[in-house]
Amino acid sequence: MNYIDFSLVDWSRAQFALTAMYHWIFVPLTLGLSFILAFMETVYVRTGNEEWKKMTRFWMTLFGVNFAIGVATGLILEFEFGTNWSNYSWFVGDIFGAPLAIEGIMAFFLETTFIAVMFFGWNKVGKKFHLLSTWLVAIGSNLSALWILVANGWMQYPVGMKFNPDTARNEMADFWEVLFSPMALNKFFHTVGSGYVLASIFVVGISAWFMLKKRHQLLARKSMIVAAVFGLASSIFLIVTGDSSARTIAHHQPMKFAAMENLYVGKENAPLTIFGILKSDESVPNNAKLDFHFKIEVPYVLSYMAFLDPGAYVPGVRDLVEGNPERGIISYRDRIEKGSRSIKSLAEYKMAQKAGNDSLAGIALALFEQDYAHFGYGYYTNRDPHELVPDIPMTFYSFRIMVGLGFHFLALLAVVLILCLKKRIDKQKVILYTAMWTIPLAYVASMLGWVVAEVGRQPWVIQDIMPTIAAVSQLRSSSVQVTFWIFAAIFTGLLTAEIGIMLRQIKKGFQE
Secondary structure (H helix, E strand, O other): OOOOOHHHHHHHHHHHHHHHHHHHHHHHHHHHHHHHHHHHHHHHHHHOOHHHHHHHHHHHHHHHHHHHHHHHHHHHHHHHHHHOOHHHHHHHHHHHHHHHHHHHHHHHHHHHHHHHHHHHOOOOOOHHHHHHHHHHHHHHHHHHHHHHHHHHHHHHOOOOEEEEOOOOEEEEOOHHHHHOOHHHHHHHHHHHHHHHHHHHHHHHHHHHHHHHOOOOHHHHHHHHHHHHHHHHHHHHHHHHHHHHHHHHHHHHOHHHHHHHHOOOOOEOOOOEEEEEEEEEOOOOHHHOOEEEEEEEEEOOHHHHHHHOOOOOOEOOHHHHHHOEHHHOEOOHHHHHHHHHHHHHHHHHHHHHHHHOOHHHHHHHHHHHHHOHHHHHHHHHOOOOHHHHOOOHHHHHHHHHHHHHHHHHHHHHHHHHHHHHHOOOHHHOHHHHHHHHHHHHHHHHHHHHHHHHHHHOOOOEEEOOOEEHHHHOOOOOHHHHHHHHHHHHHHHHHHHHHHHHHHHHHHHHOOOO
């Protein structure tokens, strides 16, 4: 195998992670706040109550600041596929590029067209047309997320494609299979649901600040009610989609599922670990085996969560790495051998085609297709199979903190809604302070969801088909390091500017 510059791989991953995480600071608020605006303006149009107009315009200002900076970081993220991951873009550009193109042409065009009317059309267009524009911005924003998350879901579970051996590229075979794959749908619904909860916490937390300052208390309470109702519904939706997502992962990304649970040896009647403290075991490479200092378990729940059967067998890390013939699980070493054979057969096919030997080309092509499901494992020939195990501590802890915070948000929103309806929220300082300081926790939970999704599937860029080491562009590691620090400075500056502008707007309050 060719020399691998792991410094280049690591810095390219770091740069993409940096850009993605900064971008994701802005996206979930856009997804959720756009619908909250639409709900508030709908009440204004139906009632004619100017208070609802004030509320809509105040939250719309914060939405606008967030939206503008989110667009800037998102554009850079898409360019990085070509600059840092050109091998990946070449290999699957026909498939991965399609949803991104639709996102740019349809969804992004929709939201950017009507956002001008939404911001500058007050008193210039009719109330109903302005309301329609606000709804279209909300729908467009979420359609943008749909196509991007379909592309990401396809990377996690590649379907609807066919490899063309003549061009050495994957091509779209069934667009609808890509769009409606269970991984893509679960990823979309769960991700936008998390954005709705984050936006609800954002509105509740800032409204709590007004309550504590005894400013705009009526408008703040109304904002809290809208956000709490929206957030509660979204939290329940999030639990349902999270359960479905876990089951999809168990079926199609069993190593990620095992890492999420720190399950080394597969089990029947597997318990769910509510929480635990890990300790290392150096007897297995790459930190692939970890024991617990202590743990809290619920019997049978993991088996049921994965396969809707409390007695089902859940494979662990060892089953996947070493194989488990009794359970029909092939070892990673065997998959590496099959993948290596597939890569070799592809090279032989190309040589036979070049030499005009159609018979030999047909044999090589048949061998290639026979083992193509293991193609990506061939890049790990003569390497330790444990390198295919993701970072278990990061995946394990991130998943539990995310879920724990999710239940905290659910409880907080329920308490806030009850107190608002009883008109006692302004007297509950502990709840108001808790709501304020929960805003950053909502961002933490949202980020940790992506840590589970992306760190848990390493080392794959495309599950089982292309590992990270094969996807990077042939660049100098130093070049990527320089741009990493440039982007870090720019993104930090943008985030600082956004926070400063938002704080100034919040201090101004609900003004025309």
